[in-house]
Amino acid sequence: MQKLSPMMQQYFAVKEQHKDHILFFRLGDFYEMFYDDAILASKELELTLTGRDCGQEERAPMCGVPYHACDAYISRLIKKGYKVAICEQMENPADAKGVVKRSVIRVVTPGTLIESNMLSEDTNNFIACILCDAGGWGLACADISTGQLFVSQFEAGAQGELINELGRYSPSEIIFNDGLLDKKEVTSFIKEKLHCVADLCDSERFEPREAEALIERHFSREPKELGLEGKESAVRALGALLSYLYETQQKGLERITDVGYVNPEQYMVLDLTARRNLELTQTMRTGEKRGTLLWVLDKTKTAMGKRLLRSYLDKPLVNPAAINKRLNAVEELVDDTILRCDIADALSGIFDLERLMTRVIYGNATPREFKSLEFTCRALPGLRERLAGCASAYLKEVHDRIDPLEDVCGLLSRAVVDEPPIALKDGGVIKEGFDEELDGLRSLVHNTKQVLVEIESREKERTGIRNLKIGYNRVFGYYIEVTRSNLSMVPDDYIRKQTLANGERYITQELKELEEKILTAGERITYLEAKLFDEVREAVSAELHRVQATASAVARLDVYCALAAVAQANGYCRPDVNFSDEICIREGRHPVVEQLMNGAPFVANDTALNNTDKQIAIITGPNMAGKSTYMRQTALIVLMAQMGSFVPAASASIGVVDGIFTRVGASDDLSSGQSTFMVEMTEVAQIMKEATPKSLLILDEIGRGTSTFDGMSIARAVIEYIADKRHVGAKTLFATHYHELTELESELPGVKNYNIACKKRGDELTFLRRIVPGGADDSYGIEVSKLAGVPDWIIRRARQVLGQLEEGKEVSPAKKKRAEAVEGPQISFEAVIPSEVEAALRQVDVNTLTPIEALNKLYELKSLLKD
Incomplete structure (x- = not known):
């Protein structure tokens, strides 16, 4: 070899x-x-x-x-x-x-991207580290493109809580220890729902002592100073994550300056199913942003604001005091349109400070990104000034935390040209006047001829040699040429370089130094520009803490301003968020559906739920009438209120809920071999396990995936289980087609019947979209099928079968066969179904027909027979 x-x-x-x-x-x-x-x-x-x-x-x-x-x-x-x-x-x-x-x-790696062209500006890119052992779960999540870092800790049996947290972050990469391999619930969720890169890490990364030492070395603070005292699982997960990042990133990790401990109890429980069913950030059918709650609310002007708004959606609060502080800020901006518009204009000139600073620290920032940073700094003083007179606590806090960064702006303005090239290597980045040596070299390169003319003129004056001239060739470089007749006038400091037939060529120390400068000027300029650019980068990097605090404040202001703009444009009201057990909404509307109706009026409805006499609302009515829309709008109004937003209603009083759980629609999970009914029951089981009396449940058509009696039995048992405060006791909206369940109103305390009003004239059905007390008298399934365009033959056949069912007749093939054996041949169904010709004849009044009309009708009937 x-x-x-x-x-x-x-x-x-x-x-x-x-x-x-x-x-x-x-x-x-x-x-x-x-x-x-x-x-x-x-x-x-x-x-x-x-x-x-x-x-x-x-x-x-x-x-x-x-x-x-x-x-x-x-x-x-x-x-x-x-x-x-x-x-x-x-x-x-x-x-x-x-x-x-x-x-x-x-x-x-997928979780360590910092390049703006590889990232979505409105979404964080998290890398997560999971520790699983007998002591519990530790979770650490970092977005190195923004410098955010969060940790959490859960008890050993809390797989559901861990899954919910992973769902909030939706990491693009996960590292974990071998203890996770046996936890099928979590591993299945990562594999089948998150679809991210996942790698097993060596157990050495999770050693407690090594983790603590690395955390202290990185943050220059002990874990207890970071709020992690007594949280060993979180510390070990954080240490392992930092170890992995140091291994893959040779620089830039100083961007991560702090860590936040997240207690899941601070936020409303929103599992992946609820976020999907409520279509918070992407639609169920197409996965697009349009048609989601985020689409309605996102009027932010900055990338930082977009990411924070998404975070607010994923993490609604459960503390009314904090919620009302957000609402106070939004309300002040709703009431002051001029202030809000001024702020929006100022925010429009602000670039993504968080990710710009990351690229500065990594040394990847381009000259144009430096200029974007300068433009952002220019907008900050005016933005801060506009907040000077605000009264709400959070707007005052934003005002105080916005640093004008005038020194950073001044440095960038002096250092970088107004229209820089794309890359530093292209040259011409450092502005004239910033560095004396660089200016001199540029002047020399651009004015070489003029410099030589000046030297030549000076030497003629000094020596008295009027025909002295300065020239250049590639072999000897620059020289002073003197004719033979003037050699006696050559000064002593001239050094002979070349003899010619009619004269001599000389060089001086000044010309020699000039030649060296000219020949190396281009290379020196490139070196100096890179050196100066790096010095500017280091100076800006040193202000990371100030810039990061400002970026965070600007993002919050952007979200408040966006929520205020949406509230005013769409006629939202400020909700009263409190510790009560009541949800009382007057004239509530679905925030997304009403925006998609192209100006058509949306029928508003009231909602009244509590934990005593109005705990469970059983909602009946036809398909397409609006049951699902009504239930979803209630959940969205509660969620919006707890994230600190105004809500689409005439008024709303919201007693905070600790979680929203949903079971909506029919779907199967073929990848894991689960049928529609199995998926439904799995979700119901999870809800029954996690829901509390402070939760809000949205349950749609429980039991539809199996036989009628099985399904109705399960649905009834679920309602009874929820109604029993020893088991769940949660506020619930329960939509069903099982009208027999309406009997529960008289059997269970706290159960109330409601239905979607509709009007039927003959075969025509009109949905009124109004929620009214009482149970529905019919599901109108055949009428809805007709509206959907099902062929007339099927509609007629369905009506006949329905009539026989309601009369108690048997229609299944097996029973029909048994009946035929006893009673002999039966008339076929087709024989008793009126034909189109017969139906048309029944509508004809022969006493009013003229002869010509009779002939036309006869021709029409004959045509029907041919068809």
Whole structure:
């Protein structure tokens, strides 16, 4: 076997440390991939696969991408679930002795992205670490693109709570210890619902002492100073996450400056099912933002505000004091339209401070991103000034926390040109007047001819040689040429360089130094610009804490302003959020549906629920009448109120709920082999286990996935279980087609019947969309089928079968066959169903027909017979 070339030996040494990553190996202006990486990348990125001599008999498979365009290729690999290790040249190849030194500067994974073109501006990108052992669960989640870091801790049996938290963060990458492998409920959720990259980590990362030491080293504070005293599981998960980040990110982790401990009891329980059914951030059918609550509420002006608004939606509060502080801020902006519009205008000029600062700290910020940071800083003083007279506590707090950053703005304004190039390497980034040496070099490059003319003029004056001239050639460089007739006038400091037939060429110390400056000016300018740019970057990075506090304040203000704008535009009211057990909504509306009705009026409805005499509302009525819309709107109004938003109602009094649980619609889960009914029952079981008397339950058509009697029995048992305060005792909206369940109003305390009003004239059915007391007298299923466009034959047949069922007749094939054996042949159903001709004849009044009308009718009937 032939020996590998030195460069390939270096490659294999690096690859050995990154076996599970696609290695981008820098060679000149390209990142190259070799062997298996090259074969894989060429297929995934549609690159041409070539080969390279590496000292072996066979050429090494190779493909590559330009280094300046690598982000697009890396992004594609990350989206496909791969991880990329970037191996960079650590020295200038021109100065290298032997093989250029190379080292992996960063491992890019789905959870460690910082590039703006790879991230959604309105969504956080979290990486999570899960610890599972006998002592309980630890969870740490970080978004390194914004510097956010949160930890939580749960008891050993709280798999449901952990799943709910993971659902809130929706991490794109998860690392975990081997204790998680036996927890099928959590592992199934990660695999089937989150669809993220998940990797098992060595147990050494989770060692308590190592975790504590790493946390203290990173934050310069002990865990107890970070609010983590007595939370060993959370500390171990956090330590393991930091260890992983330090291993994959060679720099930039100083961006993470603090950690927040999240107690799940601070927020309303919203599991993945509830968020999906209520369509908070994406629709169930298409997964789009349009048609969701976020779509209605998102009038934010900044990327930071968009992410925070989504967080508010995912984490509604349960503390009325905190909720009302948010509402006070929103109300002040609703009442002061001029202030709100001024703030919105100012926010429009603010870029994504959080992610800009991350790129500054990582050293990846471009000159144009520096300019975006400057423009943002310019907008801050005016924004802060507009808040000076605000009365609400949170708006005052925002005012106090916005730092004008005038020094940062001034530095960037002095340092970076007004219209910088895309990349630093393009040159012309540092503004004139910022550095004296750089200005001198630029002047020299741009005015070389003028400088030489000035020297020539000065030398003529000094020597008296009127025909003296300065010239240049590639061999001797710059020189002073003197004719023979004037050689006697040459001063002593002239150094002879070349003899000509009719004169001599000389050089002076000044000209020699000038020549060196001119010839190296371009390289020196490039070096100086990079050095100065890096100094500016370090100066801005040093202000991270100030910028981060300002970014957080601006995001909050943006959310308050957006909620106020939506409230005023859509006619929302301020809810009264309190500790009572009542939900009392007058003329409530569905916030999304009313926006999709294109100006048509939305029929508003009242809701009254409590834990005593109005605990469970059984809602009956036809399909398409609006039962599901009504129940969802109640849940959304409660959720909006607890996130601190005004609500679509004439008035609303909301006693805080600790969780919203939903079982809506029919669906199956083929990936896990679960039928529609199994999914339904699994969700019902989970709700019955997690709901409390402070919860709100939205249950739609429980028991429809099985036989009528089975389904009705299950539905009744579920209502009885919820009504019993020893079991659940939660406020519940229960929609059903089982009219027999309306009897429970007289049997169970706290159960009330309601129905969706509709009007029937002949075969025509009109939905009034109004919720009224009492049970429905019919489901109108056949009428709804007719509205949906089901063929007339099916409608007529269904009516006949329904009539027989209501008369108690048997219609199943088996029973029909038995009946025929006893009674003999029966008349077919088709024989008793009136034909179209018969139906048309019955409508004809022959006494009023003229002869010509009779002939026309006869022709029409004959045509029907042909059909």
